[in-house]
Amino acid sequence: MKKNQIYHTAQSLLAGVVFGLTLASCESLDQGNLSELAESNLPQSDADAKALVNAVYSSDIELATTYMYLIDLTTETTVSGENPNGGGGMLGLLSWDGTNSYVVSLWRAVYASLARANDTIEKLQTNPAGVSPEIASQVIGEAKFLRAYYLNYAVQLWGPVPVITSSNGGTNAVRNSETEVYQQIVADLEDAAARLPERSKQSQGDIGRASRGAALAALAKVYLTWAQVDDELTDVQRKEYFGKSAQYAQQVIDSNEYSLEEDFYDNWNNQNRNGKESIFAIQFYLGSSTRDGDASGNNHLCHCSFSTSFSVSLPHIAPGPDNTVENSYLPGDQRKDVSFADSLWRPSTQNYFHFYFDADGDGIRESGFSRYNKYIDHDRVETSAADRAMNRQVIRLAEVYLVLAEAINERDGQPNQQAYDAFNKVRRRAFREDIFSAAAQSHDLKSGLDYEGFKSAIIQERSWEFVLEQKHLLDLKRWKILVKTIKNSALAKNFPEYNKQTIDFKHYRFPIPQAQRVVNPNLWQNYGYDGSDITTNPYVGRE
Numbered sequence: 001m002k003k004n005q006i007y008h009t010a011q012s013l014l015a016g017v018v019f020g021l022t023l024a025s026c027e028s029l030d031q032g033n034l035s036e037l038a039e040s041n042l043p044q045s046d047a048d049a050k051a052l053v054n055a056v057y058s059s060d061i062e063l064a065t066t067y068m069y070l071i072d073l074t075t076e077t078t079v080s081g082e083n084p085n086g087g088g089g090m091l092g093l094l095s096w097d098g099t100n101s102y103v104v105s106l107w108r109a110v111y112a113s114l115a116r117a118n119d120t121i122e123k124l125q126t127n128p129a130g131v132s133p134e135i136a137s138q139v140i141g142e143a144k145f146l147r148a149y150y151l152n153y154a155v156q157l158w159g160p161v162p163v164i165t166s167s168n169g170g171t172n173a174v175r176n177s178e179t180e181v182y183q184q185i186v187a188d189l190e191d192a193a194a195r196l197p198e199r200s201k202q203s204q205g206d207i208g209r210a211s212r213g214a215a216l217a218a219l220a221k222v223y224l225t226w227a228q229v230d231d232e233l234t235d236v237q238r239k240e241y242f243g244k245s246a247q248y249a250q251q252v253i254d255s256n257e258y259s260l261e262e263d264f265y266d267n268w269n270n271q272n273r274n275g276k277e278s279i280f281a282i283q284f285y286l287g288s289s290t291r292d293g294d295a296s297g298n299n300h301l302c303h304c305s306f307s308t309s310f311s312v313s314l315p316h317i318a319p320g321p322d323n324t325v326e327n328s329y330l331p332g333d334q335r336k337d338v339s340f341a342d343s344l345w346r347p348s349t350q351n352y353f354h355f356y357f358d359a360d361g362d363g364i365r366e367s368g369f370s371r372y373n374k375y376i377d378h379d380r381v382e383t384s385a386a387d388r389a390m391n392r393q394v395i396r397l398a399e400v401y402l403v404l405a406e407a408i409n410e411r412d413g414q415p416n417q418q419a420y421d422a423f424n425k426v427r428r429r430a431f432r433e434d435i436f437s438a439a440a441q442s443h444d445l446k447s448g449l450d451y452e453g454f455k456s457a458i459i460q461e462r463s464w465e466f467v468l469e470q471k472h473l474l475d476l477k478r479w480k481i482l483v484k485t486i487k488n489s490a491l492a493k494n495f496p497e498y499n500k501q502t503i504d505f506k507h508y509r510f511p512i513p514q515a516q517r518v519v520n521p522n523l524w525q526n527y528g529y530d531g532s533d534i535t536t537n538p539y540v541g542r543e
Helices: 003-013 034-039 048-064 066-072 086-094 100-126 131-156 176-194 210-231 235-254 300-304 325-328 335-339 381-387 398-411 417-430 451-464 472-480 482-487 491-496 516-520
Strands: 079-080 277-284 317-319 342-347 351-354 394-395
Touching: 003 100, 048 066, 048 100, 048 131, 048 277, 066 086, 066 100, 066 300, 066 472, 079 086, 086 100, 086 516, 100 131, 131 176, 176 210, 210 235, 210 277, 210 394, 210 398, 210 472, 235 398, 277 300, 300 381, 325 335, 325 451, 335 451, 342 381, 394 398, 398 417, 398 451, 417 451, 451 472, 472 482
Parallel strands: none
Antiparallel strands: 079 317, 277 394, 342 351
């Protein structure tokens, strides 16, 4: 098969852009020479089969900045030092349309990735000689996990999107309903969970690939989100899906494949890659960049967090000057200093550099911006922004515990002891308390909360736990509090130059890229954007 033919599924969805299989290898997911592999009668061996699915993983190596700009920068937590007229700057100012470069690039990446996944699945379903049944099944499981992974981002960001599951699809595709998209995501993840090995059964060379635990954890989060956002579901279905979310989360916990890191920082410690808490992470090593001539790892979370290095100039992204989240942590919470940095030790000068102005020298910060600290490589802090070689955490065990707690509260209309226990494990780790003690710990959540009280605690805890982990916008959307939260934030009220006060209901979804709608008129536009035929706010029940 010619390498450009692999993507004919995506052609009508990508406005004529054809992606070739010319991606470089990374250390843990070695793709080999994909150009040669695509030209041959693949797959002829187990290594060939893995090379096919590696191309599906590799799409994500280019998307770290895109996820962060779309999901973190567009909220009340984050501001941008980018050119205000560029794609990133416009996202930070809540001023985007269907031509925004990051909106367009993610759409393209999603459908190129689906095409790759479909090609992998179809090739291996023919039981090719030379590929062992075990590896064929595993690789199909990985491809289905990744197909669900990309579709899950798409449905959360755009709402109804085309579901393409074969190499013959794509032409004049229509937008499937949210229900149909989630049904496909769940079907793929359930099949993936049945095919994939537990992490403890993976070979050393397969660490970083999707595992059974990753599929189960994704199912827990997907069922929770689906029940919260799909307006077509009945109350009976919602209760069922909240129950399924809790069941899948408990399966991950009961597998004993994962445990919380005692030191929160170890989730981003490069000496602890794919540690015991990490369920699924995108792998970035020096040399894993897919760009010609780029020897970096290409995780631009590292670059954008620290693009101005040791200076007071605003980097590409930073916490807002209101410092609301940073200042909200309780005393002794280790997550604060891992998530934010007011200053950093600079080895070349052997002193701390402060990212703020203290004009009168009294030690009080008059102005300046903290830095997001999770994606600064403290082993190589001076070159962190250039090396860009840290894994991007996607699913951690801490989230599984909080999903379990939230799903129970949603299912039952109140928390039970199981929900409290799950919540308190995350809280106890934050304060270095005994995670599994039967005795109450000093920072345990107070008992006796009703549904609203427990939900408020979940909202607060997630804001402390998942800083810059590409979850916040999606959380606000599924909780249906996006507009209210951003409009009432200190950043919106006190710093109008960042334009957060312009948040509106149309921002519950991103626009379908305009170029795609020119090629395929079946792709109707979302409410509030140029070309939309929807005249009344469709986001009923949202604030």
